[in-house]
Amino acid sequence: MVLKLIITILIIVLIVFFTGFNLQNVCNIWLFGKTFSDVPVFITALISFAAGILITLLAVFFAPKKRLTSEQARAEAERLEKKEKRDFERQQKIQNKLEQTKIRAEKLNRKKSEKDSASNENGTGQNSALENSSEKK
Secondary structure (H helix, E strand, O other): OHHHHHHHHHHHHHHHHHHHHOOOOEEEEEEOOEEEEEEEHHHHHHHHHHHHHHHHHHHHHHOOOOOOOHHHHHHHHHHHHHHHHHHHHHHHHHHHHHHHHHHHHHHHHHHHHHHHHHHHHHHHHHHHHHHHHHHHO
16 A cells, blocks of 8 residues: 555656656647647647547447357357367377377387398308308318
8 A cells, every 4th residue: 555655656756857847848739720839748748648548448438349149159159169079079180190100100110120130130140151161161
C-alpha cells in the first residue's frame, strides 16, 4: 500500500516537472476545421493520451461480442473432438512407422553381422588352407 502511494507521488512529480519545463513550448493545433494557436505542448500530449484511453475503453466495452448458442457450442466441441481424434490417429501412424523402421534397421544389422561373421569364417578357413599347403611344400 505504501509502495503504491510512493509510486503515485513520483508519477505526479514527474508530470509536474514535465509541465513546468514545457510551459514555454507552444504549437498550433488544427482540430475539426478550427485552428488553436499557442497551445502548450504538454496539454496537447495529455489530451492525446486521454483521447487514446477513451477510444480504447469504448472499443473494449462496446465492441460486439460473439456469443455462441448451445447448438453452435456443441458443433464447435464436436469439431474440436474430431480434430483431436485425427491428430491422435496421425500420431499413432507415425509411431507405427517409426517402430517398423526400427525393426527393419535391426533386421538389416543382423543380416550384415551374419554376413560379416560368415566372411570372417571363410577368410580364416582359406588362410588355414593356404598355411597347410605351404607346410606341405
